[in-house]
Amino acid sequence: MSGKLFHITTFGCQMNVYDSEKLSERLRRKGWKPAADREEADFVFFNTCSIREKAARRVIGGLQRLKPLKAKNPQMVLGVGGCVAEQEGRNLLAEIPWLNLVAGPGRLDEVADLLDGLTADMPPAVLAGRPETTEQSGLTPDVPAADAPDHDETPAPLSAFLTIMQGCDNYCAYCVVPYLRGRETSRPSEEILREARDLVRRGAAEIVLLGQNVNSSGRPGRRGGQDFVALLKDVAAIEGLKRLRFTTSHPKDFSPELVELFGQLPPLCEHVHLPLQAGADAVLKAMGRRYDRARYLDLVARLRAACPEVALSTDLIVGFPGETEENFQETLTALEIVRFDSIYSFKYDDRPQTKASTLPDKVPEEEKARRLALVQELQKNLTLAKHRTLIGRTVEVLAERPARRPGQLAGRTRDNKIVNFEAPSELVGRLVRTTVVEAWPVSLIGRLAEEERPERLERTARAAQAPARLP
Secondary structure, eight states: OTTOEEEEEEOSSHHHHHHHHHHHHHHHHTTOEEOSSGGGOSEEEEEEOOSSHHHHHHHHHHHHTTHHHHHHOTTOEEEEEEHHHHHHTTHHHHHOTTOOEEEOGGGGGGHHHHGGGOOTTSOOEEEOSOTTTSOOTTOOOOOOOTTOOSSOOSOOOSEEEEEOEEOOSOOOTTOOHHHHHOSOEEOOHHHHHHHHHHHHHTTOSEEEEEOTTGGGTTOTTSBSOOOHHHHHHHHHTSTTOOEEEEEOOOGGGOOHHHHHHTTTSTTBOSEEEOOOBOSOHHHHHHHTOSOOHHHHHHHHHHHHHHOTTOEEEEEEEESOTTOOHHHHHHHHHHHHHHOOSEEEEEEOOOOTTOGGGGOSOOOOHHHHHHHHHHHHHHHHHHHHHHHHTTTTOEEEEEEEEEOSSTTEEEEEETTOOEEEEEOOGGGTTSEEEEEEEEEOSSOEEEEEOGGGSHHHHHHHHHHHHSOOOOO
């Protein structure tokens, strides 16, 4: 199948983005090339998310809409991977009979090799579970081509994801992840560092370490890996790395040693994503979160004491079974106390296999919608107020890409705020200083600082090249 075209559509979290990037890398090594759109592709793959019912149904709808494309090109191999594939398995074939491949997140490493022996007229291949416990539907993967390069030479993203652990041992009452991605397993530190160095070599300025519970990586009792604090120090020491982030961290595993790293480790950015989920102890206990409101607020205070510039974002679920109006008001007061820089907020919905799906006292849909609207309106005002305090300040921005408005670039500050600013495209990939001139709830508008403006840089370059004058 050498020289054929592939197209991958990714849904869900950063770990899915990382998984898709790794699949793309393996396909390129075997001679495949990315297609600009799925209509021209020989292999179309959906990498999916099942954390919420809405996300899962969106995937199913997208696959159903591919029926005309499949009819137009019967030889196209259509695959679905990720958490929906793991959750539904062969059931997907009943709903989407034109599928050729179903691969759970633990089996994506096998997809590129599997395609060497898979054609559209063969029975569908279903890969679920872990390779060591589940057979591969009788198909044996090929070894990589003899002329495959030792490492990928494709330029890395400026901000590159790097998964350091998989799975989760927490079994929060609402979450399906442990059932779909398995128990926690940390990657060997040597493998992580080798990949991190390769990303920097290929142009990554920033690395984001990923895991369902990233700060439990390498803890005693976990399988494999290096202590997370030690790993952060080792990655931060990589020559050429400008920025380092990690997500998602669990409050119960946020050690004092990790808190102390903020403000001490130069590449480590001043931003922490720290899911709260609910502001009431009764709801946190029912969720199985293993911390209470006081412990969470103490952690926030310690982070801000260690690094006053730290920005905090969080996840919130409203309408968990049994959540009373009083419980919900405690979530609102938690928002006002912490004053997060941003939040990701959702209405609770039942997910298969989870404990919460069996709980009584479900909150009516219209009440969940009301509560979500109140949370989002409050946070919108809190974020805007924070953003307005930045007007007139000069901040460091990693210029990542052209912005939607012509003539502008978009990038992020060290504390993870989006800034759009007028600048030439030649500055993409650089760290630039930008003065904030406008503030909005979602982003900031900036202006290149005087020393970063093209005319100033050009004058400086000319001066450096001019011959020295004799006295």
